[in-house]
Amino acid sequence: MNKKLKISIIIFFIIFVVDQVVKYGFANLGWDLDGPIMSLKLAYNYGVAFSMFSFLAENLKYIQLVIVIVGTIYLFKNKELFYKYYIPIAFLYAGGLSNILDRFTYGAVVDYFYWHYIFEFAIFNFADVIINCAVAIIIIIQIIDSRREKREKTDL
Known part of the structure; x- marks a missing residue:
């Protein structure tokens, strides 16, 4: 098995398991906590x-599963894309599939981070943060590649 694929699988499982354990704690063990800046609710x-x-709500989990399946097929057909972005793809799959599992398990996505200092923000979860990190990593890679291409063109 390719090293990048192994790394992405390990990243996926760590993030997925951590996210599901935390969500279980909030959904079943009452882990709520109030704070002055952010609360866990x-x-x-x-x-x-x-x-x-x-x-x-009832159909969203199936729509999202179809999107994941289509994305997976696309990655199988474009393996070079996977190998270029294997870390953010692992993040996206872990966060996305964890949230989809919530829909099947709890009927909705379990959220718990609640920012309420100066302004109120949407309640979100660890998987949401991971998904946003994946998008940021992809954007950073794109910017770096774009700058490198511009430098190479000017060097010619």
């Missing part, structure tokens, strides 16, 4: 970011 999100599309 159980909330269920029936939609996606900022509860958008919550009217699709």
Whole structure:
């Protein structure tokens, strides 16, 4: 098995398991905690970011699974893309599939980070943070590649 594939599988499992254990604690063990800046409070999100599309709550898990399957097929056909972005892809799959599992297990995504200092922000979870980190990594890689290409063109 390719080294990058092994690394991505390990990253996936670590993030996925940590996220599910934490969500289990909030959903079943009452891990809520109030703080002056941020609180840890159980909330269920029936939609996606900022509860958008919550009217699709019952079907959202199937729509998201189809998106993951289509993305996986695309990556199988474009393996060079996977090997270039294997770390953020592992992050995306771990966070995304963990949130999808929540929909099957709890009927909604388990959220618990609640920022309320100066302004109130949406409640989110570790998987959401990981997904955003993956997007940031992809953007950074794209910027680095773009700058390198510009440098190579000017050097010619």
